[in-house]
Amino acid sequence: MDKVGAGVTTFRKGDHVLISCITACGRCEYCRRGMYSHCTTGGWILGNRIDGTQAEYVRIPHADTSLYPIPAGADEEALQDYERTFAAQNKIDTFATFAKR
Ligand SMILES: [Zn+2]
Numbered sequence: 001m002d003k004v005g006a007g008v009t010t011f012r013k014g015d016h017v018l019i020s021c022i023t024a025c026g027r028c029e030y031c032r033r034g035m036y037s038h039c040t041t042g043g044w045i046l047g048n049r050i051d052g053t054q055a056e057y058v059r060i061p062h063a064d065t066s067l068y069p070i071p072a073g074a075d076e077e078a079l080q081d082y083e084r085t086f087a088a089q090n091k092i093d094t095f096a097t098f099a100k101r
Contacts, residue, residue, distance in 0.1 A: 008063045016070040019060055026065035
């Protein structure tokens with residue numbers, strides 16, 4: 001992560017994370033029911049209602065509940081291969097991508 005907003009408490013600059021294609025506030029009724037794609041202030045907004053993730057930098061709303069930490073020492077190249085394989089097998093463009101290192 002290159003920058004962290006003032007409201008973000010879970011992550012710090014320099015963290016490596018996976019970005020879900022679905023952002024979720026974690027507080028609305030839909031999020032509390034586990035229906036994150038229906039989040040009233042999130043859901044499928046990346047590349048739909050706001051800029052997507054195919055850029056050098058991307059802003060992720062609701063970062064605390066929409067990003068997933070990559071453990072130190074994880075093989076990030078393997079994670080990217082997994083993403084591409086999953087996407088190809090499921091005929092989707094992408095389900096996650098990496099923040100800029
Ligand atoms: Zn929500």
